[in-house]
Amino acid sequence: MYRTHDNNTLNLKNLGEKVKLSGWAQTIRDKGFIIWIDIRDRYGMTQLVFDAERTPEAVVKKAREIGREYVIQIEGEVIERESKNKNISTGEIEILVEDLKILNASKTPPFTIEDETDGGEDLRMKYRYLDLRRSPVKNKLLFRSKVSMAIRNYLSQKDFVDVETPYLIKSTPEGARDFVVPSRMNEGQFYALPQSPQTFKQLLMVGGLDKYFQIVKCFRDEDLRADRQPEFTQIDCEMSFVDQEEILETFEDLTKHLLKEINGVEIEKFPRMTYADAMRKYGNDKPDIRFGMEFGELNEVTQHKEFKVFNEAELVVGIAISGGASYSRKEIDKLIDWVRRPQVGAKGMVYVKCNDDGSFKSSVDKFYDQDDLKAWAEKTGAQPGDLIAVLSGDVNETRAQLSALRMEMATRLGLRKADEFAPLWVVDFPLLEWDEDSKRFHAMHHPFTSPKTEDLDKLKSNPGEVRANAYDLVLNGNEIGGGSIRIHDKETQSKMFDYLGFSEEEARAQFGFLMDAFEYGAPPHGGIAFGLDRLVAILGGQESIRDFIAFPKNNSGRDIMIDAPAQLSTDQLKELNIEVKLSLD
């Protein structure tokens, strides 16, 4: 037996007990006659004392061999500590060591195993197993485990059945790129790894499972942006005989439960907003509503003057930046530079200082008088002391630019508080989305999303205006979940495939099984999927998902610890009937 207690358990109640502890040497202080070593494990830390007067000489001698991160096992007696540490649960005692075993030595770690480490990202990833020993990283994994269990327990109690769907499935051209897997037994053929278990969960509904959930890995072979992983985890859910309202209620309750259970936060009712409103008010389909700064559209109150830029713009829109009236000329120039960065892409920015005396000073005083600017302040909700920032141009682009500015200013003003939670349902998403590359409409969510019945007649005349029974759950400006009521009859599904440009053969080849299934009594059904990595990060009050993943990949999709991916042997390739053809560049 390696231990009688973990390193977070012993306290004054254990005085005089003989104990055995195991763990890692965290800090070593050798004062000559006395050596103190903090021994660490997942649970906590305990102070060991090697006292030349009371510890056997050989043991003291061996203690001097111990270096940082050595794995040791000791036997000793719990004694009261002189200088107590109130910050840790074992801080009132120490162990007078009587016997010591060095279980494993350690080279000096490449970075310090402390809450604040000197290791950079790459080094930490290469030695991830050492990084995991640091409390901030370890605690994030423990946190994730706790959140997962809370989700599972909640859904199980609500009669959701956990069904494992297959990982080796079939490639579909729709959506993102698939990772594929050559089949040795079926020569020349490939499996694909699922981007989501979408069709399988729908088939489970056709199969009468009624309520399904799964916490499942999904795969997307996309060029990686920061904080995206080629493999990610989804909380996948589906229900039968439900309408949108019942789904929103069910998963609002789940999210409330998590916020309460995990964060101790109680939220009465999640607000709802249509996609159209979200875009108009925040320029974003996942608005962060922890703070205001709503958009004010200014076309109406700017068109009557000779300012061509605004008169020719599809949209003129502004936000009020709290306290911005005091910005210096230089600060404002920097802000203008910021919105003109290629990542944001605005051509310029008009601004209005709302002075404390109720007067206004703008960069377009040549065109607009005080009454005009007062109307802008009303539209944007600007108060004396604020700065109104105004962008203009194409509707979609301008909204995206102003949304970026809104988020940036909120961050600078400290309005995005990690311990504040502002959930929001965004509903009535468009069914279709115009794609400039292929010059056609694509499914905004996926081709199984049902259109709103009342919008169906616009499918030919005005496809971009057809709304879907689709919804996203947004938390603090992040989409944490999204779903829809699905199409459940073959006719509508065929029409949708046809509309999306699938030939009958293609639809048949890719989704024949689903269309067949719809002929045998498919129930009305719908569902939602949450991104677990993101959800856990937000509940944990963090921006980055990476430390909530035990072994994340870098931005090139590499695991630099195990050095994967890697080349295969020629034998392996031959057996799989494939050859590598490198491109020439």
Place this chain on the structure above:
Amino acid sequence: MYRTHDNNTLNLKNLGEKVKLSGWAQTIRDKGFIIWIDIRDRYGMTQLVFDAERTPEAVVKKAREIGREYVIQIEGEVIERESKNKNISTGEIEILVEDLKILNASKTPPFTIEDETDGGEDLRMKYRYLDLRRSPVKNKLLFRSKVSMAIRNYLSQKDFVDVETPYLIKSTPEGARDFVVPSRMNEGQFYALPQSPQTFKQLLMVGGLDKYFQIVKCFRDEDLRADRQPEFTQIDCEMSFVDQEEILETFEDLTKHLLKEINGVEIEKFPRMTYADAMRKYGNDKPDIRFGMEFGELNEVTQHKEFKVFNEAELVVGIAISGGASYSRKEIDKLIDWVRRPQVGAKGMVYVKCNDDGSFKSSVDKFYDQDDLKAWAEKTGAQPGDLIAVLSGDVNETRAQLSALRMEMATRLGLRKADEFAPLWVVDFPLLEWDEDSKRFHAMHHPFTSPKTEDLDKLKSNPGEVRANAYDLVLNGNEIGGGSIRIHDKETQSKMFDYLGFSEEEARAQFGFLMDAFEYGAPPHGGIAFGLDRLVAILGGQESIRDFIAFPKNNSGRDIMIDAPAQLSTDQLKELNIEVKLSLD
């Protein structure tokens, strides 16, 4: 809202209530004035009545459109049934229908949706979504979900942390074949899908996670035997600072908990048996000990006579078959044919009838007298009325053959009762296993398994006799779990790789990260992995795992429902920098 209740809820307490139900039409009985329809969902069945005198005419008319498996929604009143069905919870009431909606029509299903269906295996798999509607299949999935939750809750309570390890890892030549995944972003390189998260769970221990578990999909590209799947689910566990005894206790407790929670069976203490004993007594490293029929080795009591077959055999071994003395000559001949089938492979079988009067009649009376045969009866524990079946030859082959016969006879005699549970720990597995093909020793479990310290000196002199700190948990003749105490120091691990024929470069390329990790304070650790598919099937009292998997693959690794694997488009292949090279045969 589609329903106020599910179809398993209503009873006499609800009399007079107006309810709304949804589900599938199971059976339709049209008696002219009255139509009865049983409506089914995941939860149960409720009887609907359309009564020409009390149900609106239009509704009765529409009811006549309903066919089997139509999805319908009704409104009506709960009334008392005349002829009650005590077998179902809703059997005392029926619903007098007032309104009816047909939510979806259904073609006639290709097989009957009944507990006993007329559909063959292939048809059921092609239309798995219909098969899932059948109670026996649906109940197996619900059962699996329940077992998974019980496991998770138990392990979480015991401080095991659920950590998700990556699916896109690196191919290793050791063990079974990997499924591989070409990387588009890393040209010419491949990921592999994990055969198990073995190295990652060990790294989690190096990282100080202390107790880890995960219910995780694993992948093996092996030629499929019956009831093997290319993707399967493992309950993967690892612990630090433990010896073998603590692991056996921990997971014995988990298994006891499951048997009690799921099956209502209490088992005091699991017996333990060494691998050597298991092979000697049952010819099998996963003996079914629900019944006896222990092997009796007969070399000692057969060598003194002139029967060359036995005298030249490495092993002469028999079992007593209860009641077999009454077998006719024809029955015995059939049994001999059975052991000579290529799947079993015995050359022949010697038998002894143990007559009720205490005398013996054998197929080798020419060589052995009554006293000889009496000694055989003693060694095999045969009683009057039994048949002793004796096989001989090479030790390993003969044991395997007799084990096959033992299992077959136990099945025929009804000794393998599905509701009886006989767990067994098999311990002290050999570290190494001789491989005839490569003419060298391989790791029996995997190269991370630690040898028993006391056997280490035999590694050069007698490698086959070195025992490992490795153990299997066997339940009713199936290995449901297996694991080991791992090597945790770099030196031993290097020696093991060297011994197993890895060059230093190969070991470095494949497992460098693990060897590195062992230099930074790896704790003593060990673990176990359970096969969830098999465990669930056995707890469910079934032999086959297939119906405990929602969407299983067939013996060629195909999903015949979605028709995967399939060919990729040339564009997809080009993007992945690979070409398919079909072999010519």
